Amino acid sequence: MFETTTNKNLKPLTVILGVLSLITLIGTAWVLSNVRREQAIVTSLISHLQGADLTVARELSSDLSLQRSLSGLLILNTLAAAVAFTIVLRGYFSSERTLQDVKVLSTDILASMDAGVITTDLGGRIISINPRGRELVGLGLEQPLCNVNELDREHDLLPRICTELRVNTKPIRDRDYQITRKGHRMTLRAGCTMLRNRQKEQIGMVIHVRDVTEKALMEERLRRMERYVGLGSLAAGLQHEIKNPLNALSLHIQLLGERLQKESYDREMAETMEILNTEIRRIGNVLDGFRSYASIHELGRNPVNVTELIQKLIRLLRPDTEQKQIKIEWGQGATIKAMVLADAAKLEQVFLNLALNAVAAMPEGGVLGFSIVQEDEKVRIDISDTGSGIPAEIQSQIFDPYFTTKHEGLGMGLAICEKIVRQHDGTIEFQTSPNGTTFSILLPADKAS
Numbered sequence: 001m002f003e004t005t006t007n008k009n010l011k012p013l014t015v016i017l018g019v020l021s022l023i024t025l026i027g028t029a030w031v032l033s034n035v036r037r038e039q040a041i042v043t044s045l046i047s048h049l050q051g052a053d054l055t056v057a058r059e060l061s062s063d064l065s066l067q068r069s070l071s072g073l074l075i076l077n078t079l080a081a082a083v084a085f086t087i088v089l090r091g092y093f094s095s096e097r098t099l100q101d102v103k104v105l106s107t108d109i110l111a112s113m114d115a116g117v118i119t120t121d122l123g124g125r126i127i128s129i130n131p132r133g134r135e136l137v138g139l140g141l142e143q144p145l146c147n148v149n150e151l152d153r154e155h156d157l158l159p160r161i162c163t164e165l166r167v168n169t170k171p172i173r174d175r176d177y178q179i180t181r182k183g184h185r186m187t188l189r190a191g192c193t194m195l196r197n198r199q200k201e202q203i204g205m206v207i208h209v210r211d212v213t214e215k216a217l218m219e220e221r222l223r224r225m226e227r228y229v230g231l232g233s234l235a236a237g238l239q240h241e242i243k244n245p246l247n248a249l250s251l252h253i254q255l256l257g258e259r260l261q262k263e264s265y266d267r268e269m270a271e272t273m274e275i276l277n278t279e280i281r282r283i284g285n286v287l288d289g290f291r292s293y294a295s296i297h298e299l300g301r302n303p304v305n306v307t308e309l310i311q312k313l314i315r316l317l318r319p320d321t322e323q324k325q326i327k328i329e330w331g332q333g334a335t336i337k338a339m340v341l342a343d344a345a346k347l348e349q350v351f352l353n354l355a356l357n358a359v360a361a362m363p364e365g366g367v368l369g370f371s372i373v374q375e376d377e378k379v380r381i382d383i384s385d386t387g388s389g390i391p392a393e394i395q396s397q398i399f400d401p402y403f404t405t406k407h408e409g410l411g412m413g414l415a416i417c418e419k420i421v422r423q424h425d426g427t428i429e430f431q432t433s434p435n436g437t438t439f440s441i442l443l444p445a446d447k448a449s
Contacts (some may be wrong), residue, residue: 325365361387384438
């Protein structure tokens with residue numbers, strides 16, 4: 001998985017030491033052989049000498065004894081060199097094993113990490129990547145390494161932060177971007193730091209990538225929860241301070257209108273009275289929607305068969321869809337008994353709102369699709385249309401309260417749907433294109449069912 005280099009100087013040193021030890025051993029053996037041969041010659045000569053010649057021969061024999069001592073010392077040096085060579089050799093193999101163990105351990109650690117770790121050279125060419133990194137950036141296990149600039153366009157952030165790091169040399173942290181995998185939107189969080197050697201020289205870059213989809217959803221939920229802080233009491237105050245006077249005003253306008261109709265009919269006055277009544281009703285609806293959105297009451301949960309709710313919704317929608325030339329497709333899930341712990345009335349409200357939005361997105365007819373899939377401990381409900389899709393510039397706002405692109409309505413429908421789903425510990429997301437939009441709701445399945 002990693003490109004590594006070993007110490008190339010240790011092997012030649014070991015070979016040289018071995019050759020020198022071998023030469024020393026051969027030289028010692030040769031010297032010892034010569035000494036023994038000379039000793040044999042001297043012994044033979046001594047046996048034939050007498051008098052003064054015998055004394056000289058004995059002195060020569062003493063010199064040869066000294067040579068034998070030197071030969072012994074040489075042998076000891078050879079043995080010492082052999083022992084040193086053995087120690088060095090054992091140290092070499094031990095260091096090789098230790099290095100291999102470190103490599104295996106570091107590889108195992110990186111392979112076990114839940115985050116992707118990518119190392120590159122200064123030019124951005126990937127020189128190592130752990131399995132999780134390959135999975136996150138879409139590189140197959142057998143796919144060769146490439147430059148970060150050659151990764152899929154969804155990962156354009158990675159080469160950008162590498163370029164920024166080369167310019168500023170300051171670590172880059174927590175840059176989020178989104179990708180789509182198997183129809184699901186994922187949020188990845190990336191960072192980048194310089195890779196330095198022991199001499200503190202810059203030799204490359206280290207990119208780390210994490211899947212923070214769940215964390216990003218939690219952060220988004222927390223941001224939305226901040227909007228609800230104090231909204232409950234504010235909604236109650238508005239209901240009391242505004243709704244009650246509005247009711248009184250509406251009643252008096254109605255009485256005034258009836259009196260005017262009895263005394264004299266003025267068409268312009270009648271239209272004015274109707275406008276007043278319409279605007280008062282609109283303000284009342286705004287207050288009711290705001291109260292519903294800001295409400296933090298706990299839901300009453302019971303086992304609910306989602307399949308039956310969808311079937312009931314289809315029966316309700318069929319007359320209207322047939323009139324508008326919209327075909328209803330009841331896909332996978334028609335026979336699934338998908339049970340969740342939920343407030344049935346609230347879930348019906350969510351499904352109906354999404355279905356009505358889908359119908360409104362197909363004014364010239366199309367296909368309204370429903371699907372239920374059991375995914376492990378989740379129940380997934382898809383509601384799709386074949387309309388023109390949601391424009392990219394408003395996709396991030398569709399769950400915001402009071403945001404709407406329609407001429408009618410308050411823009412609270414999707415905001416309330418998102419809140420209800422969140423109250424059920426679920427999530428709601430969408431996939432859109434010019435060929436249509438699919439809203440997907442994921443709810444925890446009822447384990448007792």
